[in-house]
Amino acid sequence: MKAIRMHSFGGPEVLKLEEIDLPPVAADAVLVKISSASVNPVDYKIRKGGYPRVTQDELPMTPGRDLCGVVEQVGAGSGLRRGDQVIVMLGWEVGSYAEYAAVQSGLCVPKPENLTAVEAGAVPLAGMTAWQGLFEYGALTAGQRVLIHAGAGGVGHFAIQFAKARGVEVTTTANAANLAFVRSLGADVAIDYEHQKFEDQVRDVDVVFDLLGGETRERSWQTLKRGGILVSTVGQPDEATAVTHGVRAKGYTARPNREQLIEIVKLITTGKVRPTVSKTFSLAAAADGQRFLEQAHPRGKVVLQVSG
DSSP states (O other), X not given: OEEEEESSOSSGGGEEEEEOOOOOOOTXXXXXXXXXXXXXXXXXXXXXXXXXXXXGGGOSBOOOSEEEEEEEEEOTTOOOOTTOEEEEEOOTTTOOSBSEEEEEGGGOEXXXXXXXXXXXXXXXXXHHHHHIIIIIISOOOTTOEEEESSTTSHXXXXXXXXXXXXXXXXXXXXXXXXXXXXXXXXXXXXEETTTSOHHXXXXXXXXXXXXXXXXHHHHHGGGEEEEEEEEESSSOOOHHHHHHTTOEEEEOOOOOOHHHHHHHHHHHHTTSXXXXXXXXXXXXXXXXXXXXXXXHOOSSEEXXXXXX
């Protein structure tokens, strides 16, 4: 099969299209023919050598953390059937920039029928990241208030929709070109971060969902109510600073969770949530896809269209 492989850390040029063997399929696994795989920021962080779980010892490797595809071969105890269309969030060690992947059957969730394969491939990692940040770590409930940074991005555009579906009041930051977009997703307040200081306009939120870190994170503490929480995808926020403001802090990395992905699919199939795909690339152009995501910071998701 064809797969994108990286034998060293570096720029996009280290991503090479190669021919490799089909992966073996264990009894509790399935072989999935990949229709699409999304391109996520963690992919280029791994490529650069900036992801602590992936060291030189793990190379060569195939990037990619999620997929949409069709079950091609089933293990004896998988419980799935050939031809089933599934979406999956993967561990870093599997890789979805490829024509096939061997996936634990317990991670597979039926593809939402109202999405194309490209749209469905955009869902798992970004969707799970948003879900876990808001509800598992942020414990958001109806009637509360959240500040979501980078609301037009891959994770952010899911987070706005999830929060609104749960009855949360949403404030988000975006650039001027994306203000109408984030409002269309349901944001109650959209702040142009290039021309407005969000900390001057937002107070007493229950959760800050931080997808940026840096000075944006540092300016966010003052927007929280006492007892609130800053949840971050980009490292552990400073605990001492949190204590100073009378709030809590949690950094996390999203992990596969089938039950949560099923809840996300329910929201999609009922029309409450829909992924936005800004651009697609072929498998062979995966390096261009990563370069585009890293440099352009596009609206919604970037997806590799692998087959179909």
